[in-house]
Amino acid sequence: MLIKLVPLTRVTQTFGTTRTFVTTPGAGLVEAPRLVSTGNHVNRRSLEEVGERMVKIRFCDDTSSKYPYVWLRENCQCPSCFNSDAVARLFLTDDLDLHVRPKDIQVCDGSLEVVWNDEHTSRYTGEWLYQRAFTPQARQLQRSSYRLSRMMWGSEFEVPRIDYRSAMEKDETMLELLVLLERYGVVILTEASTRLGSLIDMIERIGFVKPTHYGKDYQLKAVVSPNNLAYTGSKLGLHSDLPYTQDPPGTTWLHCIHQHEGKGGDNTVSDGAKGVSILKERHPDHYNTLLHTPIYFQDQGFHTYDFYKITKRNTITLDEEGQLNQIYISSQSRDSMMDLDPEQVYDFYVALKVFNDILIEHGITIKTKSGEILALDNTRLLHGRKSFDPATTIGFRHMHNAYIDWDDLRSKRRLLQSSMGVSLT
């Protein structure tokens, strides 16, 4: 096991009402601290008003957090403000009074009770408040439930391997698979058999297959008149899949039903996060070019229907927090149409070439065996293929390819963490 899953957390509520949380990382199982309960109104020990807009709440473990009144009012947990079946807020922004204030506020039986100036009464358990504390610690914990931090890797990397059957049968192995894929962006599933359908079984154990205009899944074999270069023996440069769609699949899974027995047909893989960090450090000008030069991608053809897809993307994109979000690279489908001044074109090519060279230098090669599945983060990793000759007697190569989004992968990881009581940062 490459990752040690330490049960740091006591999951104190069942699925549907809470996220897992840790009070003192590494300290083993702990209860959520209760509010200091005194029975007194706005007691100095447990509650302290902070200006006009917030109250500071102290917990038994001597931590405390400020809570804005407007947030408390909107998040009232009573049945007319919150539907606990749907786990959804009923209270509408339309009805929000930005100047709402408590008429009466007290701690009772470890819970906070508020009577508001609109006469509405709210009650919040200490545990609920503790989980939602506006402190750096609580916020870090929320962030790691949202998504795990990435581990970058280079050419020395050995791809983690997970037994297919174990991941299908055991939650511990499934969680390990999900964590490894989220951290490293690549996992090989071994002993998946050469049965067409093993891949779909695995994806449907996690969530649902993401369809594209090529259908639910692909059979990758070399064909005459291909509608995509994937259906040839051509070398494919490092690329991301489907950059010509608004929402490229989060991960791409390649089940090797039959591997080419001659030379070639290997997959090439590189960590775009690593590549971006090197590019940014060594060539900030090229990094900025790839961050700010919108490029068209296109895909035209016929599958079950005619399609003509176009997107416009910066090669490197950042998320709302300034971290790497997604990389869009594809020589195959980058459009010859460019919405640039001719003077910008050369700079783009230089930046792309330098980035491509970095990715190749720090990448690895993988030739999966028949019966293995290669899973790749399509938002972060770039992958390619060495050329092979499909016309030879040993030339047959058959891959089964399908997609699943990060939404479902992370959802499954959260649910398993919750049911197994495992916390990860």
Next chain:
Amino acid sequence: MLIKLVPLTRVTQTFGTTRTFVTTPGAGLVEAPRLVSTGNHVNRRSLEEVGERMVKIRFCDDTSSKYPYVWLRENCQCPSCFNSDAVARLFLTDDLDLHVRPKDIQVCDGSLEVVWNDEHTSRYTGEWLYQRAFTPQARQLQRSSYRLSRMMWGSEFEVPRIDYRSAMEKDETMLELLVLLERYGVVILTEASTRLGSLIDMIERIGFVKPTHYGKDYQLKAVVSPNNLAYTGSKLGLHSDLPYTQDPPGTTWLHCIHQHEGKGGDNTVSDGAKGVSILKERHPDHYNTLLHTPIYFQDQGFHTYDFYKITKRNTITLDEEGQLNQIYISSQSRDSMMDLDPEQVYDFYVALKVFNDILIEHGITIKTKSGEILALDNTRLLHGRKSFDPATTIGFRHMHNAYIDWDDLRSKRRLLQSSMGVSLT
């Protein structure tokens, strides 16, 4: 017909090889101008070297464009550099020489012929080059093939109505539907019948249904223990659908199988593009707050499998060109967890409330009849629902809801424009 589709363009090549283009907007059918052909090498009339990296090419209509050599080399159209079945580049970034230069360059029979310093020979038709000119005119045309410009609207807006059967049967009507939806973000399809399945038929005429963790489509009826507020009679504030997924559906389609006959159940709809433009002008501080404050959205429950989705989003996001990309609003699914300093919380609520008030003020109300379909741009429009009482004898309300992404809608629009020879800006 609300939009006049004028055939400005002669589509000179069939699907799969070209985008439509216009040489002189409004002038009717025209041929693409050819290169000035003289038979001479680097003739001053047709070709002019610009520094070390570009050549300037002049066309018969006296327009001209610079073309970078590196771009010309990468976009060589010969069978070893470009696969015309797959409409994909075979030439790899790995093999790109940033300093590539012509050894010999000439115009012959209206085409450009280049022998490169790596001895490779390339040939480009004048038409192909003309379409890909790096001029403001050619680039504007490419942009409008990518996506149409939006028409913003407010409370006086009358939603465009299209006959369902006509859109199913006639390409002209289908194109009109697609153009209206892209421009205004909302269309009503009339006379769609109350047959469950009419909606799927329409979506599958365009592309494919986008599934979610709720399945391929939804039957919206009030239920006991709903896993989503949509399955209740509650009022829903203005929101976007599925903001708790990385890739919310591009459009949401609501087929009214049976409308609630009593008071309520109307849809409320507002143009977020209009709302953002007003917010930015009148309250730049609040606009900036919504542009830069990441907010969690969550969805927890059970459908065919357990799910626990989380995303982190800024309320307003911009695209790679600084234009409005997507709006994420949902009181139902905005998380009570907030990764903010308590001091930031109040500012966020003020900005959200002001934006919400603007959206309501400039929004409209629609009560579709049984047999009508309401199609909405989910990236730009916000929609809600007036409350209704599902327990009354007239309370039954049944909507059939499914999604289709902009990828497919725009793809269909491009294909119809191409086959019908219609240009739009």
